[in-house]
Amino acid sequence: MTVSRRGSVAVRVVLLLVAAAIVAIGVGARAWQRRAAARAREQVARRIGSDSAAATLQRAIAAMQSRDTVFAAALSKRVLPAGSATLVQARIQRAVTSVPFASIHDRNVDALALVSTEAVGTPLPGTAFGVSPEGRLMTSRHVLQAAAGARVRVRYAGTNVWLPARVLRVSDTADLALIQLDARGRYPAIVGVSHNGMLARVGAPVASIGFAAGADARPTMTAGMVSALGADLLQIQAYAGESSSGSPVFDARGDVVGVVAGSATAGERVLFAVPWGRVTEFLKGP
Numbered sequence: 001m002t003v004s005r006r007g008s009v010a011v012r013v014v015l016l017l018v019a020a021a022i023v024a025i026g027v028g029a030r031a032w033q034r035r036a037a038a039r040a041r042e043q044v045a046r047r048i049g050s051d052s053a054a055a056t057l058q059r060a061i062a063a064m065q066s067r068d069t070v071f072a073a074a075l076s077k078r079v080l081p082a083g084s085a086t087l088v089q090a091r092i093q094r095a096v097t098s099v100p101f102a103s104i105h106d107r108n109v110d111a112l113a114l115v116s117t118e119a120v121g122t123p124l125p126g127t128a129f130g131v132s133p134e135g136r137l138m139t140s141r142h143v144l145q146a147a148a149g150a151r152v153r154v155r156y157a158g159t160n161v162w163l164p165a166r167v168l169r170v171s172d173t174a175d176l177a178l179i180q181l182d183a184r185g186r187y188p189a190i191v192g193v194s195h196n197g198m199l200a201r202v203g204a205p206v207a208s209i210g211f212a213a214g215a216d217a218r219p220t221m222t223a224g225m226v227s228a229l230g231a232d233l234l235q236i237q238a239y240a241g242e243s244s245s246g247s248p249v250f251d252a253r254g255d256v257v258g259v260v261a262g263s264a265t266a267g268e269r270v271l272f273a274v275p276w277g278r279v280t281e282f283l284k285g286p
Contacts, residue, residue: 104254110188112157112219117150127210127246130189135181139246141170174278175261194276199251210247234258234275
């Protein structure tokens, strides 16, 4: 009888061990499945992000091709940063936390101007900014070329007066142009243009001021972050509107480090700008 009880105990122990092993295998299998599913979701998310970025870049290249073939070629060499909009926005918020954007705005906003070229009675607005107190302003070349031979007018921020102007010169290699007011006088100008771009590295905070909402609005300032750069291209995570072309891009010190050339689509949070090197080169003149 004693032997039978020992045998029964041994059988129960074996059964318990087998059951425990089965449970462990089941738990391990479920954990592996969860990890595999998580990896699959991550891969899908990366692929979607990459596809979305590629589509955005292609739209930007197509939009810029008719305006500036050199700039479009520069765009085609860039790869937009993949990742969710939430992560990008979080990086922007961290980057801009300590920058005195209010001061940068106040020191430069008076130099911002709405520029309008009129062809067959249709105004084509864009943004310009004063670069000298003698009434010289910079804008995007395509803003003026959209209506070749048309009348050019400028209205400074905070005013209701349209001032006649003329095209002084346009760049052959970048989406930049200079216009000159016809009337002599002293006019507001930006604080300065960066000559080395040290504060416009990838990940650095920047801000753009322009007439993003169109001709009937005041200048809008939007903060963003440099996401890519090169000799011919400054790529920014920020907002742009219908009249943002020609807007200055400021670094954390308040110097201009770029001029907005456009975005993939209206309202896109990926902007493309002509960088400081091209801007300073063009300002020096022939």
